[in-house]
Amino acid sequence: MIVRGAEFEISAVRPQQWPDDGLPEFAFLGRSNVGKSTLLNRLLNRKALARVSAQPGKTRQINFFRINDAFRFVDLPGYGYAAVSKREREQFAKMIDRYLLEREPLVRILQLVDIRHLPSKDDVAIHAGLLELDVPVTVVATKLDKVGKSQIPKQVRDIRDALQTRVEIYPISAEKRLGLDELWTLLESDLDR
Numbered sequence: 001m002i003v004r005g006a007e008f009e010i011s012a013v014r015p016q017q018w019p020d021d022g023l024p025e026f027a028f029l030g031r032s033n034v035g036k037s038t039l040l041n042r043l044l045n046r047k048a049l050a051r052v053s054a055q056p057g058k059t060r061q062i063n064f065f066r067i068n069d070a071f072r073f074v075d076l077p078g079y080g081y082a083a084v085s086k087r088e089r090e091q092f093a094k095m096i097d098r099y100l101l102e103r104e105p106l107v108r109i110l111q112l113v114d115i116r117h118l119p120s121k122d123d124v125a126i127h128a129g130l131l132e133l134d135v136p137v138t139v140v141a142t143k144l145d146k147v148g149k150s151q152i153p154k155q156v157r158d159i160r161d162a163l164q165t166r167v168e169i170y171p172i173s174a175e176k177r178l179g180l181d182e183l184w185t186l187l188e189s190d191l192d193r
């Protein structure tokens with residue numbers, strides 16, 4: 001993918017603020033600190049379009065990015081950040097649910113997990129919920145550069161087992177730019193469909 005234009009459009013707190021021109025959307029979600037902003041920036045070749053936040057869990061809105069005037073990346077709030085109140089957590093969860101359930105232009109959901117660790121309880125529960133939806137799901141295993149080459153197949157297998165899933169798992173490193181072309185190929189195939 002040649003990214004000619006990538007712009008931040010809106011941080012939406014209400015569905016009424018969601019863009020309504022129907023461009024296809026890829027939604028990214030994962031625990032705070034999993035590397036979501038870094039991945040978005042790297043995919044788009046922008047330094048700090050999606051802010052890499054020093055304070056995990058700071059992003060509490062749904063952020064829409066418009067790419068090549070042809071599709072969008074949608075950055076969903078990071079989940080599992082302990083320092084926010086239960087009520088706040090429930091509010092994010094409700095907003096994310098609503099987006100995932102209702103959003104017509106959504107073509108794929110990318111759930112990020114850290115390749116070094118077994119998925120958390122939240123990761124597992126959310127994955128199970130995503131599989132119930134009518135939208136294709138892909139797991140992206142981040143921070144690939146943090147594990148030795150020989151460990152990769154085992155880590156991926158363990159993640160697959162823990163999530164009890166058959167969806168494709170894409171190991172990537174945003175930092176070292178590994179696996180990004182493969183991920184773009186997947187997204188391009190969605191757009192060609």
Ligand code: GDP
Nearest residue numbers: 032033034035036037038052053143173174175
């Ligand atoms: P977010 O909360 O999911 O948006 O996570 P960030 O993108 O802010 O990243 C959280 C931390 O992980 C930051 O310190 C990043 O520098 C680091 N990080 C992100 N991607 C990678 C990666 O591919 N490799 C390594 N080693 N660190 C990464």
